[in-house]
Amino acid sequence: MTIAIADLAAVATRLQRFEERLDPVHPTAGDEPVEIVGYGEVSTAFALAALPGTICKRMAGFRDARAVARYVEVVRRYLDILQGLGVAVADTQLVPAGTNVVYLVQPRLPAEGLGHHLLRQGDDATLLACLDRVLAVIGMLMRHNRAATDGRTITVDAQLSNWCFTVRDGAVSAPVLLDVGTPYMRLHGNDEVGVEIFLAPIPPGIRAYYRRRRAVERYLDDYFDTHHILLDLVGNFYKEGRPDRIPLALAHINRWLVEDAADLGAEPLDAGAVERYYTKDAAALELFLKARRVDRFLRTRILRQRYNFILPGPIRR
Numbered sequence: 001m002t003i004a005i006a007d008l009a010a011v012a013t014r015l016q017r018f019e020e021r022l023d024p025v026h027p028t029a030g031d032e033p034v035e036i037v038g039y040g041e042v043s044t045a046f047a048l049a050a051l052p053g054t055i056c057k058r059m060a061g062f063r064d065a066r067a068v069a070r071y072v073e074v075v076r077r078y079l080d081i082l083q084g085l086g087v088a089v090a091d092t093q094l095v096p097a098g099t100n101v102v103y104l105v106q107p108r109l110p111a112e113g114l115g116h117h118l119l120r121q122g123d124d125a126t127l128l129a130c131l132d133r134v135l136a137v138i139g140m141l142m143r144h145n146r147a148a149t150d151g152r153t154i155t156v157d158a159q160l161s162n163w164c165f166t167v168r169d170g171a172v173s174a175p176v177l178l179d180v181g182t183p184y185m186r187l188h189g190n191d192e193v194g195v196e197i198f199l200a201p202i203p204p205g206i207r208a209y210y211r212r213r214r215a216v217e218r219y220l221d222d223y224f225d226t227h228h229i230l231l232d233l234v235g236n237f238y239k240e241g242r243p244d245r246i247p248l249a250l251a252h253i254n255r256w257l258v259e260d261a262a263d264l265g266a267e268p269l270d271a272g273a274v275e276r277y278y279t280k281d282a283a284a285l286e287l288f289l290k291a292r293r294v295d296r297f298l299r300t301r302i303l304r305q306r307y308n309f310i311l312p313g314p315i316r317r
Helices: 005-022 066-084 115-121 123-147 204-212 217-224 226-239 243-259 269-304
Strands: 034-039 042-046 054-060 091-097 101-107 151-155 185-187
Touching: 005 091, 005 101, 066 101, 066 151, 066 185, 066 243, 101 269, 115 123, 123 151, 123 226, 123 243, 204 217, 217 226, 226 243, 243 269
Parallel strands: none
Antiparallel strands: 034 042, 042 054, 054 101, 091 101, 151 185
């Protein structure tokens, strides 16, 4: 589904109205029917009754209208470059709502094709075929970055939950990338989207520490490295409740590294490294979430201010 230009103004009007009525502390408490379909670390994905057949991902924390415009421009360029490289991307419309929120509006794709569904319930052959499709994208992007002469590098968050596949008669189609809210794109080593959108949710008291430690930049580094992006891909099996499938995935990925991606020079993966990587990442994200909950309490209960970010409840990591 593609949103026609004539309909985009109506979509923007509905989202603006939704944003004006939204209480980020109680996002589903309003009169308008709304379903939360997922949380990112700095985003929330909604399904609104007023916009049937779509998913609206809310990105908050922009300083002003200029920051919103810059984010929209970078994401659009990110989508164009990915598509130019042959990566299928879900049709995405970027809709600012006010001066510090942007909604990414996409069609709601079939649940049975979503990568985390196939990871949990697909048979082994289907899972390995999905991995092959994602590995092909990873290999292509890493080779593209090596050959780049303009200083620009580009990558994706390759976790299976970020893709939608079509499975028909045992064959798996090239996947469609859903998670494009973070444009993993660098120019001469600098993140083109900047780091402020990631720092904005961090409580002011520790934001300076994160900035000084370059914590955001180091977190993003992993997505530009073959070994680490693969660790992250397989580590997500823990979050999706299927660590039992990790040995199957590791054997397949390590075979790919030897037979098809030896030129990338990535070390093979092992189960211990995957567990350590996931445990460290999950602990850091859980600490980040706890700090944000304290910040929300102080702002809303003590200072009586609006807290503009939406936080999930308990997360099984």
